[in-house]
Amino acid sequence: MTKLMKLTSLATLILLVSGCSYKNKLNEPQKPKIDETLEVVDSSSVRSIADINSIAFEWRKVDDPRVVGYHFYRANMQKDGTKLKHIDTIENRYTTHYVDEDLEPNTKYVYKISAATDGEVESKTTNDYVVSTLPLMESVSFIQAISNLPRQIKIIWRPHSNERVNGYKVERSSPETSEWEVLTTIDGRLQAEYIDMDLEDNVIYQYKITALTYDDLESMPSKIVQAQTKPLPESVLKVTATRDLPRKISITWEASKSSDVIKYNIYRSNNATSGFDKLHVVNANTFNYDDFINEDGKVYFYKIRAVDKDGLESSEHVNSVMGSTLVKLRKPIMTLAQIQGQKAILNWQPGDNRAVSYTVYKTVKETFFKQKTTKFENIKALRFEDADIARGVEYSYSIQAVDENGIVSEITNNTELVLPKLQEKN
Numbered sequence: 001m002t003k004l005m006k007l008t009s010l011a012t013l014i015l016l017v018s019g020c021s022y023k024n025k026l027n028e029p030q031k032p033k034i035d036e037t038l039e040v041v042d043s044s045s046v047r048s049i050a051d052i053n054s055i056a057f058e059w060r061k062v063d064d065p066r067v068v069g070y071h072f073y074r075a076n077m078q079k080d081g082t083k084l085k086h087i088d089t090i091e092n093r094y095t096t097h098y099v100d101e102d103l104e105p106n107t108k109y110v111y112k113i114s115a116a117t118d119g120e121v122e123s124k125t126t127n128d129y130v131v132s133t134l135p136l137m138e139s140v141s142f143i144q145a146i147s148n149l150p151r152q153i154k155i156i157w158r159p160h161s162n163e164r165v166n167g168y169k170v171e172r173s174s175p176e177t178s179e180w181e182v183l184t185t186i187d188g189r190l191q192a193e194y195i196d197m198d199l200e201d202n203v204i205y206q207y208k209i210t211a212l213t214y215d216d217l218e219s220m221p222s223k224i225v226q227a228q229t230k231p232l233p234e235s236v237l238k239v240t241a242t243r244d245l246p247r248k249i250s251i252t253w254e255a256s257k258s259s260d261v262i263k264y265n266i267y268r269s270n271n272a273t274s275g276f277d278k279l280h281v282v283n284a285n286t287f288n289y290d291d292f293i294n295e296d297g298k299v300y301f302y303k304i305r306a307v308d309k310d311g312l313e314s315s316e317h318v319n320s321v322m323g324s325t326l327v328k329l330r331k332p333i334m335t336l337a338q339i340q341g342q343k344a345i346l347n348w349q350p351g352d353n354r355a356v357s358y359t360v361y362k363t364v365k366e367t368f369f370k371q372k373t374t375k376f377e378n379i380k381a382l383r384f385e386d387a388d389i390a391r392g393v394e395y396s397y398s399i400q401a402v403d404e405n406g407i408v409s410e411i412t413n414n415t416e417l418v419l420p421k422l423q424e425k426n
Helices: 007-020
Strands: 048-052 056-057 069-076 085-090 097-101 108-116 129-132 143-147 152-157 165-174 180-189 194-198 206-213 227-229 236-241 250-253 261-269 277-283 288-292 301-307 321-324 335-341 343-349 355-363 371-379 383-387 394-403 415-418
Touching: 007 097, 048 129, 048 152, 056 108, 143 206, 152 206, 152 227, 194 206, 227 394, 236 277, 236 301, 236 321, 250 301, 250 321, 277 288, 335 415, 343 394, 355 383, 383 394
Parallel strands: 143 227
Antiparallel strands: 048 056, 056 097, 069 085, 069 108, 108 129, 143 152, 152 194, 165 180, 165 206, 206 227, 236 250, 250 288, 261 277, 261 301, 301 321, 335 343, 343 383, 355 371, 355 394, 394 415
16 A cells, blocks of 8 residues: 555445454464564554444555465453453455454553464564544433323433434333343434333332444433332222111212322122122212112122222222111011900010011911912001901911011011811700
């Protein structure tokens, strides 16, 4: 080479290197054997361009016909000092470009080059050539994490100004560990947001991003930002359920203190701690619900959960409240059942103080297979007299209590009475 290329022309060296470097194809000297008569690579002809993890070299070729290539020696000055080791051999003396790759960023290296023969002999090396790799690129100049989103956090940043950047790596640290987890890599320099989803409620997460270049270089990590997911709406207060209403349970509560609640979900179960199914939904301005149940004395357990505008429900881990429909009355207590004169007389005591009236059932056995029952309702007294009886006919009586809501007790056991037939005179 009669004239050195200008230093700026070396930017094309990386593209040429695939045809210029052949590793370990000549005999690598274990200990250099120097032939001082061999032409030496001109130290003043060596030029370089440094990148973040590679350095490109250019030099003037050696014209000595005994030379068949070049040996490269290198030392990492931070780690090795000036203790060089053989790193590569180029086997064509007409080659004048070489790229040393996979280097550490922002690191100072020293190089020497010798002319190589086809044996173990080589020339003296060039003078020490010291060059540093470039530092990592700065990361994006702005990054922000947005809080108070439902089970997600949005990260936005300013696109990197370096046009070599073609994407970003997004990392997160969780509350459970200080380790950083790579969430995703995003293609495109101009992409500027990522939404991290399926997160826990009311938890703080930390994030950082790293810019990536088309040739797999990484920038410095961005500053660490943090955000908190939206908390669940606050639970409702003072939930009550009735136990004294006929065939229904009325549930009431006080509103959740969360400002963006839009409705309440009502859950019901037969069990105090599990098996809750959604029963009904009411709007945010309703604080009661009537559960109509066609059964007396039925017990249910209830939970009320607030739902906000983002669909988040207040905690399910709250105590349930028990309610029940009004139980059946206890049945009356029969105290007298007998025939007096031509009447059947029944006396009883209230079995329940809720009773306001009584029903008497009279059953007549007409034939072996047929009987007839007559019902006498709204009896206010504790006594019933039946004069409509005939001799020799079998009657049975039972009593049932009724409260003001129409709820009835169980029916007492039947009491059988018979007015005996008169004996015929001879």
